[in-house]
Amino acid sequence: MSSTKIVLNGSSNGRNLSRSMELFGRGQRVITGGNARLPVFQRPHPIYMAKGTGVHLVDVDGNRYIDFLNNFTTLIHGHGYPPLLDRLRGQLDLGVSFGGPTELEVEFAELLCDRVPYFDQIRFMNSGTEAVMYTIKAARALTGRQRIAKLEGGFHGSYDPVEVSLDSAPANWGSLSAPSGIPYSTGISESVLAETVILPFNELRASREILEANKDRLAAVVIDLLPQRAGLIPIDPCYLAFLREFTARHGIVLISDEVMSFRLSYRGGITCFGFEADLCAFAKILGGGLPIGAVGGPSRFMLPFDSTNGKPLVPQAGTFSANPMSMAAGIGAMQCLSEQHFQRLDDLGEYARSSLTEMFRQQRLPYSVTGMGSMFRIHLRSEAPKDYREAYAAPEQQERMGMFIWALQERGVIVSPSCQLCLSTPMSADHIDEMVASVRESAQMLEAV
Numbered sequence: 001m002s003s004t005k006i007v008l009n010g011s012s013n014g015r016n017l018s019r020s021m022e023l024f025g026r027g028q029r030v031i032t033g034g035n036a037r038l039p040v041f042q043r044p045h046p047i048y049m050a051k052g053t054g055v056h057l058v059d060v061d062g063n064r065y066i067d068f069l070n071n072f073t074t075l076i077h078g079h080g081y082p083p084l085l086d087r088l089r090g091q092l093d094l095g096v097s098f099g100g101p102t103e104l105e106v107e108f109a110e111l112l113c114d115r116v117p118y119f120d121q122i123r124f125m126n127s128g129t130e131a132v133m134y135t136i137k138a139a140r141a142l143t144g145r146q147r148i149a150k151l152e153g154g155f156h157g158s159y160d161p162v163e164v165s166l167d168s169a170p171a172n173w174g175s176l177s178a179p180s181g182i183p184y185s186t187g188i189s190e191s192v193l194a195e196t197v198i199l200p201f202n203e204l205r206a207s208r209e210i211l212e213a214n215k216d217r218l219a220a221v222v223i224d225l226l227p228q229r230a231g232l233i234p235i236d237p238c239y240l241a242f243l244r245e246f247t248a249r250h251g252i253v254l255i256s257d258e259v260m261s262f263r264l265s266y267r268g269g270i271t272c273f274g275f276e277a278d279l280c281a282f283a284k285i286l287g288g289g290l291p292i293g294a295v296g297g298p299s300r301f302m303l304p305f306d307s308t309n310g311k312p313l314v315p316q317a318g319t320f321s322a323n324p325m326s327m328a329a330g331i332g333a334m335q336c337l338s339e340q341h342f343q344r345l346d347d348l349g350e351y352a353r354s355s356l357t358e359m360f361r362q363q364r365l366p367y368s369v370t371g372m373g374s375m376f377r378i379h380l381r382s383e384a385p386k387d388y389r390e391a392y393a394a395p396e397q398q399e400r401m402g403m404f405i406w407a408l409q410e411r412g413v414i415v416s417p418s419c420q421l422c423l424s425t426p427m428s429a430d431h432i433d434e435m436v437a438s439v440r441e442s443a444q445m446l447e448a449v
């Protein structure tokens with residue numbers, strides 16, 4: 001706990017967090033670990049939020065923050081976006097969920113299929129985890145094979161096979177040319193480890209060898225075009241082209257996890273990178289802030305979900321799948337997200353990355369920035385990482401990052417635990433300037449410790 005002591009004593013910036021502290025104490029008695037969601041836990045305690053308006057959050061003690069987290073990239077329009085609230089209020093009066101389909105799911109599916117021309121059909125679920133899980137089930141059903149390949153450090157939610165090597169460390173990650181498959185949660189079954197093949201991100205030659213050795217047993221290769229844990233570094237176009245060609249040649253389903261990367265452009269990450277996946281998993285911004293997940297693709301890859309002629313190969317259910325509140329919020333969010341919005345977000349993202357980089361240079365701070373479009377990540381190292389292994393933070397580096405993030409919070413800026421930031425449509429250059437000033441002060445504080 002030494003880190004938090006230093007920060008709390010060093011610079012409280014006049015923020016009173018007593019009610020957050022009290023809620024965490026109450027939470028610890030009745031919620032295992034004190035709060036109900038791992039990524040929002042922090043030492044000495046999480047900050048409990050009371051209200052969001054536009055780009056701002058207000059915590060339970062009345063402190064105000066600029067929200068660069070946006071519920072882990074989900075809230076592309078920020079908080080309380082009026083057209084979205086109107087839709088939700090209207091739907092509240094009609095009913096929040098039914099044991100039957102609604103017109104809204106048809107309307108939303110039409111909107112998305114029109115928008116992303118590469119896919120013909122879509123199905124809805126409740127989270128990114130579920131969406132990725134169903135793409136893998138569909139790939140196994142289509143190919144009759146079991147194995148899946150994923151990128152080292154790639155995060156795809158909380159489904160056993162894609163958690164393998166999510167947080168492998170120097171002591172166990174093996175050689176770069178043949179990364180070891182390391183369990184994330186304790187107790188994961190041996191068969192899951194045996195069925196998961198780990199590829200080194202952007203390492204074409206090593207990945208080709210690994211894929212060659214497994215090609216007849218692979219159902220799917222799961223990729224993320226901008227993997228957050230691997231440093232928020234874009235996938236190399238040659239590497240992507242190789243994966244596309246290899247999987248097509250060997251009848252392996254190429255799955256693009258667009259849970260975060262759908263945020264990259266009006267028609268999603270695949271369009272932005274100019275390729276076609278076989279199946280895509282979506283979530284986050286698609287739900288306008290409400291729980292959602294979706295799987296989309298060409299009809300022949302979506303066939304395993306089809307129940308019109310009897311039991312489908314992959315029965316997909318979910319009590320709240322396609323619930324009308326999520327559908328209404330999703331339609332509201334997507335209808336109000338034009339190509340011009342993406343152009344503006346891209347420009348602001350570029351402004352944020354260049355302002356940070358210039359500030360680090362001027363202040364001689366050994367920090368760097370990665371990212372693309374409306375997302376970026378600050379690294380406490382002078383050279384931007386190029387893969388998961390370089391982006392990996394050892395426990396003492398994680399402690400430093402915790403101090404940095406706490407200092408940012410004290411200066412009114414909310415970011416993710418790995419210091420990823422994302423923009424929302426109501427943001428302007430002024431918000432970026434404020435953030436850069438807070439980053440400068442926080443970094444100077446950290447360097448002085």
Ligand SMILES: Cc1ncc(COP(=O)(O)O)c(C=O)c1O
Binds near residue numbers: 126130157259260
């Ligand atoms: C790339 C990616 N895939 C999958 C998930 C899991 O999504 P969810 O938290 O909605 O289950 C996430 C969540 O952050 C993600 O970033």
